[in-house]
Amino acid sequence: MSKHRASLSTLLRHVHVSGPLSRAALAERMDVNRSTILALTSELVAAGLVREENPAAPAGAGRPSLVVRPETERVFVLAFDVAVDRLVAARVGLGGTVLDRRETTRPRTGVDLDAVVSNLAALGRELHDAAPPGTVCAGIGASYCGMIRPGDGMVRYGPELGWVDQAFGTELAAALGVGLPVAVGNEAHLGAHAEFVRGAGIGSPDLIYLHGDVGVGGGILVGGTLLGGESGYGCEVGHMLVNPHGGRECLCGSRGCLEAETGEYALLEAVGRGDEFGREAVRSVVRAAAAGDPAAAAAVASIGDWLGIGVANLINLFNPGVVVFGGTLRELYAAAAPQVGARIAQHSMRVSRERARLLPSGLGDDATLIGAAEKGFAALLSDPLGGLLVDRTF
Amino acid sequence: MSKHRASLSTLLRHVHVSGPLSRAALAERMDVNRSTILALTSELVAAGLVREENPAAPAGAGRPSLVVRPETERVFVLAFDVAVDRLVAARVGLGGTVLDRRETTRPRTGVDLDAVVSNLAALGRELHDAAPPGTVCAGIGASYCGMIRPGDGMVRYGPELGWVDQAFGTELAAALGVGLPVAVGNEAHLGAHAEFVRGAGIGSPDLIYLHGDVGVGGGILVGGTLLGGESGYGCEVGHMLVNPHGGRECLCGSRGCLEAETGEYALLEAVGRGDEFGREAVRSVVRAAAAGDPAAAAAVASIGDWLGIGVANLINLFNPGVVVFGGTLRELYAAAAPQVGARIAQHSMRVSRERARLLPSGLGDDATLIGAAEKGFAALLSDPLGGLLVDRTF
Numbered sequence: 087m088s089k090h091r092a093s094l095s096t097l098l099r100h101v102h103v104s105g106p107l108s109r110a111a112l113a114e115r116m117d118v119n120r121s122t123i124l125a126l127t128s129e130l131v132a133a134g135l136v137r138e139e140n141p142a143a144p145a146g147a148g149r150p151s152l153v154v155r156p157e158t159e160r161v162f163v164l165a166f167d168v169a170v171d172r173l174v175a176a177r178v179g180l181g182g183t184v185l186d187r188r189e190t191t192r193p194r195t196g197v198d199l200d201a202v203v204s205n206l207a208a209l210g211r212e213l214h215d216a217a218p219p220g221t222v223c224a225g226i227g228a229s230y231c232g233m234i235r236p237g238d239g240m241v242r243y244g245p246e247l248g249w250v251d252q253a254f255g256t257e258l259a260a261a262l263g264v265g266l267p268v269a270v271g272n273e274a275h276l277g278a279h280a281e282f283v284r285g286a287g288i289g290s291p292d293l294i295y296l297h298g299d300v301g302v303g304g305g306i307l308v309g310g311t312l313l314g315g316e317s318g319y320g321c322e323v324g325h326m327l328v329n330p331h332g333g334r335e336c337l338c339g340s341r342g343c344l345e346a347e348t349g350e351y352a353l354l355e356a357v358g359r360g361d362e363f364g365r366e367a368v369r370s371v372v373r374a375a376a377a378g379d380p381a382a383a384a385a386v387a388s389i390g391d392w393l394g395i396g397v398a399n400l401i402n403l404f405n406p407g408v409v410v411f412g413g414t415l416r417e418l419y420a421a422a423a424p425q426v427g428a429r430i431a432q433h434s435m436r437v438s439r440e441r442a443r444l445l446p447s448g449l450g451d452d453a454t455l456i457g458a459a460e461k462g463f464a465a466l467l468s469d470p471l472g473g474l475l476v477d478r479t480f
Numbered sequence: 481m482s483k484h485r486a487s488l489s490t491l492l493r494h495v496h497v498s499g500p501l502s503r504a505a506l507a508e509r510m511d512v513n514r515s516t517i518l519a520l521t522s523e524l525v526a527a528g529l530v531r532e533e534n535p536a537a538p539a540g541a542g543r544p545s546l547v548v549r550p551e552t553e554r555v556f557v558l559a560f561d562v563a564v565d566r567l568v569a570a571r572v573g574l575g576g577t578v579l580d581r582r583e584t585t586r587p588r589t590g591v592d593l594d595a596v597v598s599n600l601a602a603l604g605r606e607l608h609d610a611a612p613p614g615t616v617c618a619g620i621g622a623s624y625c626g627m628i629r630p631g632d633g634m635v636r637y638g639p640e641l642g643w644v645d646q647a648f649g650t651e652l653a654a655a656l657g658v659g660l661p662v663a664v665g666n667e668a669h670l671g672a673h674a675e676f677v678r679g680a681g682i683g684s685p686d687l688i689y690l691h692g693d694v695g696v697g698g699g700i701l702v703g704g705t706l707l708g709g710e711s712g713y714g715c716e717v718g719h720m721l722v723n724p725h726g727g728r729e730c731l732c733g734s735r736g737c738l739e740a741e742t743g744e745y746a747l748l749e750a751v752g753r754g755d756e757f758g759r760e761a762v763r764s765v766v767r768a769a770a771a772g773d774p775a776a777a778a779a780v781a782s783i784g785d786w787l788g789i790g791v792a793n794l795i796n797l798f799n800p801g802v803v804v805f806g807g808t809l810r811e812l813y814a815a816a817a818p819q820v821g822a823r824i825a826q827h828s829m830r831v832s833r834e835r836a837r838l839l840p841s842g843l844g845d846d847a848t849l850i851g852a853a854e855k856g857f858a859a860l861l862s863d864p865l866g867g868l869l870v871d872r873t874f
Contacts, residue, residue: 161793243829304797306797308707308709309708311703313702313798314703315686315799316686316799316802316836317799317831318799319831319832320796320799320832321797322832323796325796325829327722327792328721328724329724330789331725343827395721398721399793402714402716403698403713403714404719405708405709406710406712432734433721433734433737435716435732436637437627437637437713438709438714438716440711441710441711
């Protein structure tokens with residue numbers, strides 16, 4: 087890519103991530119002079135990606151520096167989130183604002199590819215059709231609770247929904263019929279990126295995001311980049327074996343995996359509510375524990391114990407700056423912090439943990455959805471004038 | 481760094497790693513024309529880092545392309561390896577050839593900083609003084625079996641030798657008195673790099689190196705770069721908790737760590753030889769198992785079981801292209817491959833393991849020493865004409 091295109095990309099990324107910035111601030115961040123910023127901004131204004139405005143109040147003497155603002159209302163992506171207990175679709179504007187959203191509960195069974203795709207496509211088309219005239223869809227991103235093949239969004243393995251080698255990305259793109267591909271990512275990978283860009287992990291490029299749904303997903307950033315591995319199938323934190331002696335059965339076919347010991351089924355069965363499912367059921371157990379219910383408190387503490395072992399192992403391996411607890415682990419971690427902390431102190435190297443902060447998700451239940459939106463914006467952000475938008479305004 | 485300096489670095493790195501290469505081959509690898517190669521080579525020849533020679537046999541018609549060869553005999557580093565049962569020092573030439581070497585067994589106890597440093601410095605000075613006239617020491621690298629602070633080579637934690645916050649790098653540099661700093665790295669980190677550059681992991685940038693000594697060290701490359709984490713203290717594979725119920729005591733103070741279950745003490749105690757130590761003792765147990773000794777075979781199989789759990793967890797987390805077994809794990813893995821393989825099949829995701837190869841170290845017991853040499857060469861390779869060599873020829 088030419089230096090000029092790289093600079094356009096950098097500028098657009100700055101206002102997408104940080105919101106409106108003065109030309110002066112951009113010049114400082116990008117270490118270029120103001121005339122360069124002026125030239126770059128003019129091109130992005132012409133493309134309809136940013137606009138320039140006078141600042142709210144002039145700062146000090148001299149001519150105030152114009153503020154560059156992303157065209158949030160005009161340029162959007164469609165973002166989808168396939169979680170275990172719900173399907174979400176949203177229209178998210180450049181800059182990361184959720185402009186419109188649809189949500190539906192997902193049935194516990196009967197969730198094959200066709201059903202999920204047709205549900206999502208209906209929500210997506212509703213959002214797309216409701217978009218005001220003159221707006222433009224710049225990309226589509228989707229979050230899925232399983233292992234995703236980079237490139238085409240094939241679900242290689244999704245034990246929670248029982249999917250193996252299902253062409254989710256291409257099928258959803260076809261069903262939407264918007265003429266854009268769907269960039270699919272694993273929910274926890276996307277959550278990790280979202281927390282790094284806009285959540286609890288800002289400024290921490292060595293970040294571990296743990297996502298509690300039915301299972302436990304992991305997204306691990308190493309130096310700001312998602313740990314991909316040989317083919318994109320790393321970060322499978324949930325299937326780390328933590329209990330080799332008589333551990334609970336896992337959906338993956340093994341026993342004693344971290345997610346078998348800490349996931350939704352472990353918690354709900356421990357309190358005799360194995361017939362329920364979903365994030366609200368988990369949260370009601372956490373609330374019961376806080377209210378003094380002994381069975382609930384014991385279940386939460388036991389899960390904290392296993393979770394702490396998992397986190398200790400991750401600290402030893404990754405020496406993270408931050409570990410972010412998302413999905414239902416957000417509340418579970420808050421309730422079981424003493425157990426988690428004790429296990430970390432016992433099983434991780436002092437030197438590896440001394441700078442690690444443990445934090446709840448900053449984006450809450452929307453971390454994966456926001457991550458999907460970021461995935462949808464990726465092509466535009468890396469090449470803002472790549473022609474993507476020219477013929478797409480409607 | 482200027483583009484020119486970067487090109488000098490790239491060229492020198494090619495001949496350092498691959499050995500003699502024709503100008504034509506360099507031009508192709510670096511995607512530049514031959515006159516650029518000529519200019520770069522001339523500068524490196526003038527600096528005494530490479531020389532040009534006629535090829536052994538002319539290849540085809542036309543004038544043969546001159547071969548660029550690293551000045552292996554002239555430019556060397558000192559490399560040190562502090563292992564649990566031995567101290568090694570070597571003079572290693574540009575291109576990676578061990579030119580001269582000294583080795584001494586290390587006593588099991590009484591191994592404080594002063595003793596180790598004075599032993600190593602004596603070996604190093606011997607090597608340095610024995611170097612022929614006209615040769616030049618370009619750097620010093622050292623491998624240590626513990627957690628190393630990047631920058632100054634402080635040993636933050638070395639449970640095998642009982643070291644906490646010992647200024648190993650600066651003390652060794654002072655004791656050597658060569659006027660160069662000592663670049664220190666963790667043994668398994670350095671082994672990982674060495675196996676990637678010159679050993680079993682060539683071409684596999686997503687590599688896990690497991691090093692068996694008294695403990696189990698890990699070096700993990702993600703996209704060709706060592707996993708550093710927030711402060712350089714990741715990759716602590718040996719202290720991954722694998723046996724939470726009544727696991728063996730570990731030197732780190734915890735129980736059930738991977739190295740407690742698979743390290744030297746576990747093996748030797750299982751066969752009633754807890755009073756011995758060192759790599760030869762481990763290897764004699766492996767040989768006894770192969771020869772049909774039932775106690776030895778059971779001990780090896782049990783260790784293979786735990787090792788397999790550890791490797792399965794690493795495969796889930798890192799989706800590696802290759803897992804390399806080094807140090808005493810080289811022989812232990814070879815003897816316990818069925819157990820290791822069974823655990824991997826049981827506890828790792830098929831999608832994560834489908835492209836992972838399990839291989840014995842290609843460099844054997846010298847992996848960590850070669851890694852130390854590479855660490856010693858790093859400054860020269862990244863800036864070949866940085867002035868390092870000018871005043872150092874002796």
